[in-house]
Amino acid sequence: MAKQVKIKDIAKMAGVSAGTVDRILHNRGNVSQASREAVERVLSEVGYRYNIHTSAISLRREYRIIITMPTASPGEYWGTMQEGIKHALHEYCDISIDCNYAFYNQFDVYSCRSAFESIPDSAPDAVIIGPTFTEETVSLCSRLDSRKIPYIFVDAAIEGTSPIATFTTDQYACGELLGHILHSITPAGSGFAIFRNQRIGNRSSNNSVERKKGFMNYCRKNGAGQQIHETSFSVMTPEDNEKSVIGFVEKHPDIRGIAVLNSRGYIIADILNRHSLDHIKMVSFDLTSNNIRGIRDGSIEALLCQRPGLQGFLAVKTVIRYLLYNRTDLPLHTLMPIDIVMKQNLDFYREFTEL
Amino acid sequence: MAKQVKIKDIAKMAGVSAGTVDRILHNRGNVSQASREAVERVLSEVGYRYNIHTSAISLRREYRIIITMPTASPGEYWGTMQEGIKHALHEYCDISIDCNYAFYNQFDVYSCRSAFESIPDSAPDAVIIGPTFTEETVSLCSRLDSRKIPYIFVDAAIEGTSPIATFTTDQYACGELLGHILHSITPAGSGFAIFRNQRIGNRSSNNSVERKKGFMNYCRKNGAGQQIHETSFSVMTPEDNEKSVIGFVEKHPDIRGIAVLNSRGYIIADILNRHSLDHIKMVSFDLTSNNIRGIRDGSIEALLCQRPGLQGFLAVKTVIRYLLYNRTDLPLHTLMPIDIVMKQNLDFYREFTEL
DNA sequence: CTGTTAGCGCATTCAC
DNA sequence: GTGAATGCGCTAACAG
Numbered sequence: 001m002a003k004q005v006k007i008k009d010i011a012k013m014a015g016v017s018a019g020t021v022d023r024i025l026h027n028r029g030n031v032s033q034a035s036r037e038a039v040e041r042v043l044s045e046v047g048y049r050y051n052i053h054t055s056a057i058s059l060r061r062e063y064r065i066i067i068t069m070p071t072a073s074p075g076e077y078w079g080t081m082q083e084g085i086k087h088a089l090h091e092y093c094d095i096s097i098d099c100n101y102a103f104y105n106q107f108d109v110y111s112c113r114s115a116f117e118s119i120p121d122s123a124p125d126a127v128i129i130g131p132t133f134t135e136e137t138v139s140l141c142s143r144l145d146s147r148k149i150p151y152i153f154v155d156a157a158i159e160g161t162s163p164i165a166t167f168t169t170d171q172y173a174c175g176e177l178l179g180h181i182l183h184s185i186t187p188a189g190s191g192f193a194i195f196r197n198q199r200i201g202n203r204s205s206n207n208s209v210e211r212k213k214g215f216m217n218y219c220r221k222n223g224a225g226q227q228i229h230e231t232s233f234s235v236m237t238p239e240d241n242e243k244s245v246i247g248f249v250e251k252h253p254d255i256r257g258i259a260v261l262n263s264r265g266y267i268i269a270d271i272l273n274r275h276s277l278d279h280i281k282m283v284s285f286d287l288t289s290n291n292i293r294g295i296r297d298g299s300i301e302a303l304l305c306q307r308p309g310l311q312g313f314l315a316v317k318t319v320i321r322y323l324l325y326n327r328t329d330l331p332l333h334t335l336m337p338i339d340i341v342m343k344q345n346l347d348f349y350r351e352f353t354e355l
Numbered sequence: 356m357a358k359q360v361k362i363k364d365i366a367k368m369a370g371v372s373a374g375t376v377d378r379i380l381h382n383r384g385n386v387s388q389a390s391r392e393a394v395e396r397v398l399s400e401v402g403y404r405y406n407i408h409t410s411a412i413s414l415r416r417e418y419r420i421i422i423t424m425p426t427a428s429p430g431e432y433w434g435t436m437q438e439g440i441k442h443a444l445h446e447y448c449d450i451s452i453d454c455n456y457a458f459y460n461q462f463d464v465y466s467c468r469s470a471f472e473s474i475p476d477s478a479p480d481a482v483i484i485g486p487t488f489t490e491e492t493v494s495l496c497s498r499l500d501s502r503k504i505p506y507i508f509v510d511a512a513i514e515g516t517s518p519i520a521t522f523t524t525d526q527y528a529c530g531e532l533l534g535h536i537l538h539s540i541t542p543a544g545s546g547f548a549i550f551r552n553q554r555i556g557n558r559s560s561n562n563s564v565e566r567k568k569g570f571m572n573y574c575r576k577n578g579a580g581q582q583i584h585e586t587s588f589s590v591m592t593p594e595d596n597e598k599s600v601i602g603f604v605e606k607h608p609d610i611r612g613i614a615v616l617n618s619r620g621y622i623i624a625d626i627l628n629r630h631s632l633d634h635i636k637m638v639s640f641d642l643t644s645n646n647i648r649g650i651r652d653g654s655i656e657a658l659l660c661q662r663p664g665l666q667g668f669l670a671v672k673t674v675i676r677y678l679l680y681n682r683t684d685l686p687l688h689t690l691m692p693i694d695i696v697m698k699q700n701l702d703f704y705r706e707f708t709e710l
Numbered sequence: 711c712t713g714t715t716a717g718c719g720c721a722t723t724c725a726c
Numbered sequence: 727g728t729g730a731a732t733g734c735g736c737t738a739a740c741a742g
Contacts, residue, residue, distance in 0.1 A: 366713095371712080371713085372712065372713045372714075373713085373714090374712070374713060374714075374715095375711090375712065375713080378711095378712090385711055385712085386711070386712085387711060387712085390711085390712080409718085411718090412717095412718045412719060412720090413717075413718050414718085415717085415718070449719095
C-alpha cells in the first residue's frame with residue numbers, strides 16, 4: 001500500500017502551511033492566488049485523499065438533515081427504506097447528525113404540502129426526499145435550490161430538479177423483466193392481466209406507468225400475452241375487490257398470468273388463493289410482509305424488489321460524504337439491482353447482511 | 356442521539372485512569388482484580404462503544420493478513436471475490452493493513468498444499484480462506500488454531516474447524532431454486548439434465564454436491580423433471596465436449612432443461628447455441644464474463660449468483676472489526692442472498708453499488 | 711500494577 | 727493572507 005500523503009506533506013511541497021492547504025481544500029477563501037496555484041499544482045500531482053477518520057473527529061460541528069417520505073410501518077416498502085437510514089446513522093454514530101423526519105401520507109397531497117412547507121425554513125444542511133407528488137416536489141426543490149440546500153432523491157427521480165444524487169430502479173426494465181417471467185412460466189398462448197391500483201386523483205404513479213410501458217413493450221416484441229387485459233383494484237378498501245377480481249378473471253378465462261404493478265400484489269393473491277385459482281401465476285413488487293406471506297403460501301410466484309433499505313443507506317452515506325468530506329466524485333444517479341425473489345431464495349433476502 | 360460515553364468518563368466513574376480502562380477494553384493484562392471489577396461494572400451499566408475514528412487514527416500498529424484462495428482472472432468468480440477484498444481495503448485505507456495473497460490452483464491439490472504450507476509460520480494477524488480441498492484446509496486451520504491466529508471462510512465452510520466467521524451461500528437452497536426455475540419455464544413432463552464437470556481426483560466439489568441434492572429433492576417433491584439424466588463435461592479441454600454434449604441431448608430427446616451445477620454453464624450453452632438447440636433452457640451459476648455473454652445472447656436463461664464480491668468485502672470488514680475493535684458480536688455464519696440474474700436485470704448487477 | 715503523556719491527522723481558532 | 731497552536735478521543739509507551 002502506498003503511503004497516503006498528508007496535508008502537512010502537501011503544505012511542505014507547496015511551500016505554504018497546513019492551514020492554507022486546508023483553506024483551499026475546503027474552499028474557505030482568504031487565500032492568495034499564488035498560494036492557491038502552488039497548492040493546486042501539488043494536489044493534481046499527488047492526488048490527495050482525506051483521512052476520513054481524522055477528518056470526522058476534528059469536525060465538531062453538528063449536521064442537521066431532514067428526511068421526508070411517505071409514512072410506513074416496518075414491514076412495508078418505505079419502512080425498509082427507513083431501516084436503511086437508521087442503519088447508516090448507526091454506522092456513522094461517531095459523527096453527530098441530527099436527523100428529523102417529515103412524513104406524509106402518500107395518498108394525500110395536502111399532507112405532503114404541509115410536510116414540505118417548513119423544510120426549507122428550518123435550514124437543514126441537507127434533505128433526503130422520497131417523492132410522490134410531482135408539483136409539490138418541484139416546488140420544494142426550487143426553494144431548497146435558492147437556499148443552496150443540497151438534496152437527494154430515493155425511490156424516484158423528479159424532472160426539473162437538481163439533486164446531488166438519486167437512487168432509483170429502472171422501472172421500465174422492471175416491466176420488461178416482469179413480462180419475461182410471466183411469459184416463461186405460463187403456457188404458450190396465455191393471456192395476461194395487469195392490475196393497477198385506483199389512485200385518488202386518478203393519476204397512476206410514475207413508477208407504475210414506466211413499469212407498464214416496459215411490460216407492454218416486452219410482450220409486444222416477444223409475442224407474450226396473447227391478450228392483455230387491464231383493470232384496477234382498491235388499496236384503501238380491499239374488501240370491495242373480491243367480487244370484481246373474480247368476475248374479471250371469470251370473464252377472461254384465457255388469463256394465466258397476472259402482473260400487479262405496485263407492491264399490493266398480496267391483495268389479488270389472497271383472493272385468487274381463496275378461490276383456488278392456482279392455474280394463474282402472479283408476479284408483483286417489493287418484499288413487504290404481506291407479499292412475503294404470499295410467496296410463502298404460493299399465491300405469489302415471484303416478487304421484483306428494488307432494495308429500499310440499500311437506497312436509504314446509500315442516501316445517508318452520500319449526504320455524509322458530500323457534507324463532511326465534500327467529495328465531488330459521487331455518482332449522480334445510481335440504479336439499484338432488480339432482485340427476483342421466489343419461495344426458494346426468500347429467506348436469504350434480509351437486507352443488511354452488510355453489517 | 357444519546358451522547359456517547361468516552362473512555363475518560365468511564366475512568367472517572369470507576370475511579371481509575373484512562374490507561375487502565377484501555378488495558379481492560381483490550382485485554383492487555385496488568386490490571387488488578389479490583390480495578391477490573393470496578394471498570395467492568397461501569398462498562399456493563401453504560402454500554403461503551405469505541406469511536407472507530409479516533410481509534411483508527413491512534414492505532415499505529417500495522418496489521419498483516421493473508422488471503423488464500425484459488426487464482427482467478429477478473430471476470431471470474433474468485434476474481435470478483437478479490438474485487439470485494441480490494442474494495443474493503445480501499446474503504447479502510449486509513450488503517451494500515453499489510454495484505455498478502457497466497458493463491459493456489461483449485462484443480463491441483465499440490466499447489467494448494469504449497470500455498471498453505473508457510474502461512475502459519477509467517478504469523479499473520481488473521482487469515483481469510485477460500486477453501487477447496489478439505490483435508491488440506493483442516494490441517495491449515497489446526498495449525499492456525501494452535502497459534503491462535505483467527506481465520507475466516509468465504510465461499511464454503513469446512514467441518515472440523517473453528518473460524519471466527521464464515522460467509523457462504525446455502526447451496527442446497529440454490530439447487531432447489533434451480534429446480535424450481537427449470538420446472539417453471541419448461542413444459543409439463545419435460546426431462547432435465549444435470550451437467551457436472553469432471554474433477555481431477557474424481558471428487559465433485561462440496562458445493563456441487565449440495566446443489567445436486569437440493570435440485571433432486573425439489574424435483575422429487577414437486578414432480579419436476581420426468582426423467583433426470585446426468586453426465587459430465589471437461590472444463591480443462593472444452594473442445595472435447597462438443598460431440599459428447601450433442602450426442603447426449605440427441606440420445607435423450609425429452610431433455611428440455613439443463614442444470615449446470617457450477618459456473619461453467621457457458622461451455623454447454625455455447626454448444627447448444629451453435630447447434631440452435633434453443634428449445635432447451637439452461638440455468639447455471641455465477642456472474643462470470645463468459646456466462647454474462649451467454650445471458651446476453653440468450654443461450655443461458657438464468658444464472659444463480661452468490662455475491663462473491665460482497666463476501667470478500669465482508670470478510671475484510673469482519674477481520675478489521677475483530678482485530679481492531681475486538682468486537683465479539685460478529686455473526687458466526689452469514690448466508691448470502693441468491694440472486695437470480697436474467698437478461699432483463701443483468702445490467703443492474705454491478706457489485707459495489709455500495710460506494 | 712497504575713497514572714500520565716505524547717502523538718495520530720485534521721479542522722479551526724487566533725494572533726501576526 | 728498566513729502560520730502556529732489547540733483539541734477531538736484513543737492508543738501505547740513510559741515513569742513511577
